Amino acid sequence: MKRAIYETAARRTVLTIGNFDGVHRGHVEVLRTARALADRETARLVAVTFTKTPKAALTPEAYAGDLLTLADKEKYLRLQGVDEIIWLQPTVAQMRQSATEFLHMLQNNRHVVGVVVGENFRFGADAQGTVTTLQNYAKDAGWEVISVPLLQDGGDVVSSSEIRAAILAGEPERAATLLGRYWSIDEAVLHGDQRGRTLGFPTANMALHEDRVAPRNGVYATVARYDGTLLKGVTNVGTNPTFTDVPTRVETYFPDFSADLYGKQFRLFFVAYLRPEEKFSEVAALVAQMHNDTDRALHNLTEKLNIDMCR
Numbered sequence: 001m002k003r004a005i006y007e008t009a010a011r012r013t014v015l016t017i018g019n020f021d022g023v024h025r026g027h028v029e030v031l032r033t034a035r036a037l038a039d040r041e042t043a044r045l046v047a048v049t050f051t052k053t054p055k056a057a058l059t060p061e062a063y064a065g066d067l068l069t070l071a072d073k074e075k076y077l078r079l080q081g082v083d084e085i086i087w088l089q090p091t092v093a094q095m096r097q098s099a100t101e102f103l104h105m106l107q108n109n110r111h112v113v114g115v116v117v118g119e120n121f122r123f124g125a126d127a128q129g130t131v132t133t134l135q136n137y138a139k140d141a142g143w144e145v146i147s148v149p150l151l152q153d154g155g156d157v158v159s160s161s162e163i164r165a166a167i168l169a170g171e172p173e174r175a176a177t178l179l180g181r182y183w184s185i186d187e188a189v190l191h192g193d194q195r196g197r198t199l200g201f202p203t204a205n206m207a208l209h210e211d212r213v214a215p216r217n218g219v220y221a222t223v224a225r226y227d228g229t230l231l232k233g234v235t236n237v238g239t240n241p242t243f244t245d246v247p248t249r250v251e252t253y254f255p256d257f258s259a260d261l262y263g264k265q266f267r268l269f270f271v272a273y274l275r276p277e278e279k280f281s282e283v284a285a286l287v288a289q290m291h292n293d294t295d296r297a298l299h300n301l302t303e304k305l306n307i308d309m310c311r
């Protein structure tokens, strides 16, 4: 056991540090640079990240919610070649750690040979540490530091908060442009009110995780990855105001499909926003609208779907 710990500590390591919520196109630039440095240095690539972004812990009222669950953050980090993840908890003790203490902690933990971060990287209590702090420390420690310039998209910096704002605003296309893939959720199918089938629109229902950013209420063209295939869908995010309001759900009707999905899990990609959810005075009007939504969703997906973005 002791030997295993020693071996981990002795392994040459390149660290990349950040929140990485989204693992968006900007993060991918940082991760690619870090992977290349690790390969050059015959080192492992270790990502140091938080289980919850410090923003969520410090100012929860001003925080829109996470783009990714931790499982998804891990999945997308590993897809970029990260070998291991060190998860930090945003505890009071962790948030009070000075910038130098934070770097000491990393140095004591691994045989660090390099560190790759984004240009705007801040760390330590009150975000006092900057790339310059890191570079100064690295000179003595013998680390190579690379700070990666922030990626821009049409004049805007690609950032997790821009993507959260796009999802909140019902702009999945904009979110996808910044993310480099469609925003998605991966959840199990729950039981609803068993009403969908009586309307001719059975819907697979998912809960919205409270820690996650909530997409704007309304109807979306979506795609699900299920059982190795992609299914076209039309999804309502909302509270079903035409009937009795329920806590916000994500309900998807798959026009070209019929099977029992209860308890099954699938990844649902948000491709386009079609309209806000409405309260109809008659069920027949809702059903007519749902037919129209289905046609529009299928048309939209036929015209615009980019399968490579379903990741």
Ligand SMILES: Cc1cc2nc3c(=O)[nH]c(=O)nc-3n(C[C@H](O)[C@H](O)[C@H](O)COP(=O)(O)O)c2cc1C
Residues within 6 Å of the ligand: 192, 193, 194, 195, 196, 197, 199, 201, 203, 205, 219, 234, 235, 236, 239, 240, 241, 242, 243, 251, 252, 253, 276, 277, 278, 279, 280, 286, 290, 293, 294
């Ligand atoms: C494409 C689509 C659009 C929908 N639009 C609305 C809407 O505008 N207003 C509303 O109250 N419910 C809307 N719904 C939700 C339906 O009311 C809901 O699917 C139905 O009540 C079945 O609920 P159940 O899954 O709990 O059985 C929509 C559902 C779908 C699939």
Ligand SMILES: Nc1ncnc2c1ncn2[C@@H]1O[C@H](COP(=O)(O)OP(=O)(O)O)[C@@H](O)[C@H]1O
Residues within 6 Å of the ligand: 189, 190, 191, 192, 193, 194, 195, 196, 197, 198, 201, 202, 203, 204, 205, 252, 253, 254, 255, 256, 257, 258, 259, 260, 261, 262
């Ligand atoms: N084409 C389809 N799209 C979505 N769900 C379907 C489809 N065909 C069958 N189902 C099944 O029907 C269930 C939804 O029926 P519904 O009456 O809306 O019940 P609930 O209110 O429990 O969601 C889904 O969870 C799934 O198991």
